[in-house]
Amino acid sequence: MSLGPFGLAFELIASGDPELMQIIGLSLRVTLTAVAIGCALGLPLGAALALARFPGRSVVVVVFNALMGLPPVVAGLAIYLLLSRSGPLGPLGLLFTPTAMVLAQTILILPIVISLTRSVIEVLWDEYQEQFRSLGSGRIRAVPTLLWDGRFSLLTGVLAGFGRASAEVGAILIVGGNIAGHTRTMTTAITLETSRGNLGLAVALGIILLGLTLSFNALAFGASGWARRVAG
Amino acid sequence: MKTFRALFGAAALALAAIPGAAADFITVASTTSTENSGLFGHILPIFTEKTGIEVHVVAQGTGQALETGRRGDADVVFVHARPAEETFVAEGWGVQRFDVMYNDFVLVGPEEDPAGARAAADAPAALAAVAAAGAPFASRGDDSGTHQAEKALWAAAGVTPGGEWYHETGSGMGATLNVAAEIPAYSLTDRGTWISFQNRGDLDIVFEGDPALFNPYGVILVNPEKHPTVKAEAGQAFIDWLVSPEGQAAIAEFKIDGQQLFFPDASGS
Amino acid sequence: MRAEPSILPLDISGLGYARNGTRLLGGVTLRVRPNRRLIVLGPNGAGKSLLLRLCHGLIEPTEGHVLWALPELASRRQAMVFQKPVMLRRSTRGNLEAALALAGLPRPARRSRSAAAIERFGLAPLATRPARLLSGGEQQRLAMARAWSLRPEVLFLDEPCAQLDPGATRSIEAMIGEFSREGMTIVMTTHDLGQARRLAEDIVFLDRGRLVESGPAETFFREPASEEARAFLAGNLLW
Numbered sequence: 001m002s003l004g005p006f007g008l009a010f011e012l013i014a015s016g017d018p019e020l021m022q023i024i025g026l027s028l029r030v031t032l033t034a035v036a037i038g039c040a041l042g043l044p045l046g047a048a049l050a051l052a053r054f055p056g057r058s059v060v061v062v063v064f065n066a067l068m069g070l071p072p073v074v075a076g077l078a079i080y081l082l083l084s085r086s087g088p089l090g091p092l093g094l095l096f097t098p099t100a101m102v103l104a105q106t107i108l109i110l111p112i113v114i115s116l117t118r119s120v121i122e123v124l125w126d127e128y129q130e131q132f133r134s135l136g137s138g139r140i141r142a143v144p145t146l147l148w149d150g151r152f153s154l155l156t157g158v159l160a161g162f163g164r165a166s167a168e169v170g171a172i173l174i175v176g177g178n179i180a181g182h183t184r185t186m187t188t189a190i191t192l193e194t195s196r197g198n199l200g201l202a203v204a205l206g207i208i209l210l211g212l213t214l215s216f217n218a219l220a221f222g223a224s225g226w227a228r229r230v231a232g
Numbered sequence: 233m234k235t236f237r238a239l240f241g242a243a244a245l246a247l248a249a250i251p252g253a254a255a256d257f258i259t260v261a262s263t264t265s266t267e268n269s270g271l272f273g274h275i276l277p278i279f280t281e282k283t284g285i286e287v288h289v290v291a292q293g294t295g296q297a298l299e300t301g302r303r304g305d306a307d308v309v310f311v312h313a314r315p316a317e318e319t320f321v322a323e324g325w326g327v328q329r330f331d332v333m334y335n336d337f338v339l340v341g342p343e344e345d346p347a348g349a350r351a352a353a354d355a356p357a358a359l360a361a362v363a364a365a366g367a368p369f370a371s372r373g374d375d376s377g378t379h380q381a382e383k384a385l386w387a388a389a390g391v392t393p394g395g396e397w398y399h400e401t402g403s404g405m406g407a408t409l410n411v412a413a414e415i416p417a418y419s420l421t422d423r424g425t426w427i428s429f430q431n432r433g434d435l436d437i438v439f440e441g442d443p444a445l446f447n448p449y450g451v452i453l454v455n456p457e458k459h460p461t462v463k464a465e466a467g468q469a470f471i472d473w474l475v476s477p478e479g480q481a482a483i484a485e486f487k488i489d490g491q492q493l494f495f496p497d498a499s500g501s
Numbered sequence: 502m503r504a505e506p507s508i509l510p511l512d513i514s515g516l517g518y519a520r521n522g523t524r525l526l527g528g529v530t531l532r533v534r535p536n537r538r539l540i541v542l543g544p545n546g547a548g549k550s551l552l553l554r555l556c557h558g559l560i561e562p563t564e565g566h567v568l569w570a571l572p573e574l575a576s577r578r579q580a581m582v583f584q585k586p587v588m589l590r591r592s593t594r595g596n597l598e599a600a601l602a603l604a605g606l607p608r609p610a611r612r613s614r615s616a617a618a619i620e621r622f623g624l625a626p627l628a629t630r631p632a633r634l635l636s637g638g639e640q641q642r643l644a645m646a647r648a649w650s651l652r653p654e655v656l657f658l659d660e661p662c663a664q665l666d667p668g669a670t671r672s673i674e675a676m677i678g679e680f681s682r683e684g685m686t687i688v689m690t691t692h693d694l695g696q697a698r699r700l701a702e703d704i705v706f707l708d709r710g711r712l713v714e715s716g717p718a719e720t721f722f723r724e725p726a727s728e729e730a731r732a733f734l735a736g737n738l739l740w
Contacts, residue, residue: 023526083305093461095305096290098260131587133559135651137603145599149302149590167263177259177290180273192291195406196268196411 005203009211020180025211027185030098030172031165034105038113038161041106042179043147043154046117050146051119051125061118067111072104076171083175091213096177096187104171108163114155120150155224159217166213186212249275257286258466261298261306263377264404266292266449269424269493274486279473285466293376293404301325301452304459307467312422312449313377326452333446333483333494337381340409340441341367341418347419355442356389363391366429368417372408373400380422381447388444409435422447424493447495451475474498503691505638508571508578508654509535509558510684515565518551526551527564529712533655533688536661538681540718541690544733546576549690550584550659552707556688557581567610577604580653584660586644588632593624593643596632614650622646622676645676656680662696674699684698694734698722706730732734 012020049060081087083095083103094100123147133144147154169187176183178192186209193202266272267289276287292300294311301309302325311317311324320326339358341350345366352358362369371393372379386393399417401408407424412419413433421429426437451471456464473479480496487493510532517527526548528667533539535557541549554560556567558576569575582683589596597615612691619628622642627635631645641661648656658677677700681687691697697704708729714721725731 025294068407085459087303090304090461096288128589129588130554130559130583131600132603134557134581135600135603136605141603141605145589147605152590179259179286179288179290192268194410195264195404197406197409199410201429 003104005200005207007116008200008204009207013208020208022181023186023189024208025182026098026183027187027209028212029164030185031105031162034109034165035101035104035158036161038109038165038223042110042113042161044143045110046114046147047143047147049114050118050121050144061115063112063114064118068115070108070111071170072108072168073170073174074105076104076174079107079171079175087232095175096179096183097185098176100175101172102185102208103110105165106170108168108171109165109184110163112161113157116160117147117150117154120153120157152224152228155220159220162216163213166209166216237319256289257307258457258463258470259288259308260308260470261290261292261296261300262289262310263294263297263312264406265422266310266377268404268406269428270488271424271494272484273443273487275482278482279470281481282478283466283469283473284467285454287470293374294380295375296354296377298325301454304454304461306454307463308319308451308453308470309325310449310451313380314448314449314450316377317450317452321452322450325455325458326453328470329450329452330471331497331499332449332451333480334446334497335423335494336440337378337420337445337447338423338437339418340412340426340435341438342416342434343436344353345438347418349438351367352439355439355444356385358439359385360389361389362418363393363397364393366397367414368399369393370401370408370417370419371414372400372405373402373424374404374476376405377447378405378420378422381445383442385420427444427488427491427493449494461481506571506572507535507576508569509533510570511655512568513556513565514568515561516552516567517564518555518560518565518704522691524710526552526555529565529707531712531715533619533686534703535654536681536684536686537702538677538700539689539703539705540693540701541688541707542697542701542733543692543713545692546709547707548710549692549707552705553581553657553659553688553690578653579655579657580648580651581643581657581659582644582648582661584663586640588635590634590690592629593627593632593635594619594629597647597650601650604651614652618646618650621649638665640670641665641673642676645673649676649680650690653685655686655688655705658687660690660692662691662693670696694736702735706731706733 079100080095082089083092083100084090089136112221128146144190167187169191172185173191176185176188178184178188190202190205190209193205234428252328270391272289276289280286290300290306291342294313294316297309297311298316298320300306303319309320310332317329321329324425338354341347341349342343347362347367352361366416371382399411401411406420406429408419409421409425413435414429416434418438438450451474453464453467453471454462456462477497480498483494483496512532514530515593516529529552541552551560554610555562557579558567590697591599591600594615598611598617601611601614619625622645624643624646627639632640635643662673665673673694677687677707687701703716704718705715705719706713706727713727713729714725721730722734725734
């Protein structure tokens with residue numbers, strides 16, 4: 001019984017426990033979907049913010065920078081009130097579903113992706129803008145090219161978003177409800193096991209989560225290093 | 233631009249692939265004490281097997297669980313704070329309250345019992361001893377059923393708790409017990425959570441058995457007239473099963489380390 | 502060589518530019534005629550690069566006008582090569598195709614033109630190499646190829662050889678000669694007198710933000726009209 005947390009973590013994985021696999025699967029699906037949506041929206045928006053000049057732009061920049069520190073529980077509460085049957089989007093019946101969790105995490109990721117994209121694209125645009133304007137390209141046509149050329153730096157922003165989403169518990173606990181077999185993820189399971197006093201199991205789950213996060217980052221780092229050697 | 237369109241498409245697909253509102257399930261807002269004890273893990277598969285209805289349990293404090301019902305975000309509430317439950321029904325948010333089961337509260341504290349609570353005549357006297365000794369006490373402080381029971385006991389003891397020795401955690405039962413084990417402090421907990429709680433440290437039961445520590449659980453269908461989205465039929469089927477002989481037997485069967493955690497109590501309805 | 506009507510001549514009148522109250526260039530009036538090699542000559546800080554950027558439309562003048570014969574076609578029919586080439590974070594071929602995409606060309610045209618540029622400028626061995634890892638000379642060759650692939654009628658070059666060794670300089674000058682023979686109009690800045698002598702058909706001589714004199718290169722080098730030009734040609738420091 002005196003299995004340390006590392007031993008327990010290993011045993012849990014080796015056992016292939018279907019409940020654990022389901023929890024890991026849901027965690028990855030929710031987080032990766034949120035990251036995908038966050039990037040699909042955040043990369044173009046961040047680039048647009050880097051290139052656009054309009055009154056109040058600096059206010060928008062500051063607001064997005066500040067939102068990077070948005071407390072997850074506040075985001076969760078806002079989404080909860082929005083999706084609750086008594087809220088404006090109540091008829092959709094999305095509260096306590098994985099979709100609600102994706103939405104909450106997307107809200108948390110978006111400011112990170114937007115702000116980091118903005119700063120990366122601003123630096124690139126500084127370097128490229130004379131050449132691009134010489135080619136007759138407007139700012140809008142330049143966006144895809146800038147995003148592609150900033151891909152290695154942007155990857156850091158995407159990974160930061162992934163990190164925030166995969167580590168987050170406050171928002172998904174509120175909007176997902178931590179329902180066993182339905183909306184229970186790694187982080188909400190850790191919270192539950194902690195409150196059950198199963199500290200060993202909680203730490204073991206934490207080790208598995210860290211292992212997953214580490215693997216993802218290593219994968220991204222390796223892929224970007226390889227691509228950098230190939231494409232400069 | 234093609235790349236962006238492809239990205240959006242992929243995101244939409246991934247979103248659609250996540251199971252959303254499945255066909256046949258109900259949402260039950262319940263308390264951390266029932267969820268943490270593992271009771272639902274034992275009884276829900278039996279119910280689902282029989283009826284085909286899945287039960288999604290959202291474990292919250294009693295206060296939050298009743299609020300979830302009030303907002304229409306659950307079909308059934310399953311909690312333990314009788315006066316609050318009766319208000320919930322009286323205000324029309326719930327249809328009718330059914331007795332389901334009870335467990336009891338126990339006062340846990342450091343094994344050496346510095347306040348001498350073990351010697352008390354009844355539960356309020358035990359708490360009064362803790363207060364008189366200024367011994368550390370960890371309270372839920374979250375308006376949960378357990379917290380409400382604790383407040384009623386302080387009132388009966390004629391003590392207004394507060395000061396250096398009184399720690400309000402503002403969190404669930406398990407988290408509060410983790411704090412109590414760390415200090416170590418006295419704390420009021422339901423027996424179910426206590427039996428299944430692993431991280432006890434120096435804590436032990438120092439007072440139990442007073443009828444004032446009786447902790448009844450009630451189950452209530454959220455009123456479909458207030459919230460038309462409530463799945464009244466399936467929700468009522470769950471309630472009917474809980475109070476049926478079969479459901480009651482399932483509750484009585486649930487044991488941890490040979491100890492029964494909850495005692496069926498549906499005779500009243 | 503081209504069937505379309507020419508965007509030239511380019512008429513510049515009273516052109517000037519001031520920033521934060523400092524006048525960096527003023528009162529420049531000149532005409533750029535078709536199929537000529539015009540060299541903008543002068544010491545550092547004379548305003549040569551600024552004049553080029555104003556002509557190319559990268560900077561809006563604060564006084565005077567830049568008037569093309571066919572203004573509506575002008576922006577599509579000119580290209581520019583910078584002193585420090587801007588290399589995108591892609592391969593050599595990727596740089597060519599990205600530039601053509603940014604210029605608004607459809608995909609098939611991008612493919613065929615980049616292939617033609619790789620062929621003509623001998624870039625095949627470098628085609629898949631990351632452009633930012635090429636040598637300075639190779640990068641400037643790619644920049645020339647990139648500009649050429651746009652099929653410009655007018656090519657602006659801003660000190661294209663300032664950071665190159667003699668070998669690379671010679672190859673860039675050879676390309677400029679070929680472009681010119683094929684009918685392209687060249688407007689190029691340099692502070693290198695030798696290079697001006699080798700390439701110029703027309704000279705514009707700038708000093709401290711003013712146009713000091715302009716005219717056929719032969720006349721300029723034989724009998725410069727101004728004190729400043731005489732001093733510059735003699736190799737003296739102007740200030």
